Amino acid sequence: MGWLFTRGATRADIIQHCIRTEETAHARWTTLAHCTKGNVLWSVVERTRKDAGTPETFIACHLLARQAGFGWGYKDMDESMGPFYWSCPLAYLDQAPVANAAWRDAVRAWHARRRRKVAVGDVWSLRGCTLSSVEITSVRPLRGRHGGVLYRLRRDLLDERLSTRPAA
Secondary structure: OOOOOOOOOOOHHHHHHHHHHEOOOOOEEEEEEEEEOEEEEEEEEEEEEEEOOOEEEEEEEEEEEEOOOOOOEEEEHHHHHHOOOOOHHHHHHHHOOOOOOOHHHHHHHHHHHHOOOOOOOOOOEEOOOOOOEEEEEOOOEEEEEOEEEEEOOOOOEEEEEOOOOOOO
């Protein structure tokens, strides 16, 4: 699917639109849980087909964006599409049956990388960056130095700890 924009819509308007309960002649969709991580709206949705009556639960991912001079919009996906986003809350994985095991493994790995302990003085290699490594100079906010230049870092960019600062 493509992007759907609404003239004059705010971010809050789009979020409310995406999580509202909706009913058609064939099915009913109810959002059981939702949260935003940056401009990604994650939700657990229950769909009940009127002919079958049994509910199906799935994880939905809505990318949110603003089009200058127009308004906010969204692009919707679900877990089965394997979205290229992994900030889905781990608790949501327990609330819906598995539709894409590889995507769920990537979500768990993303969260594990973000939980790693980082200390000032550690040297880390970086994922998907032209810099080979950085020495951590600050943990909150996360910053690192390479070649005399200070960089602000995202925790998920840290790949492998190359060395640690010796204990004093």
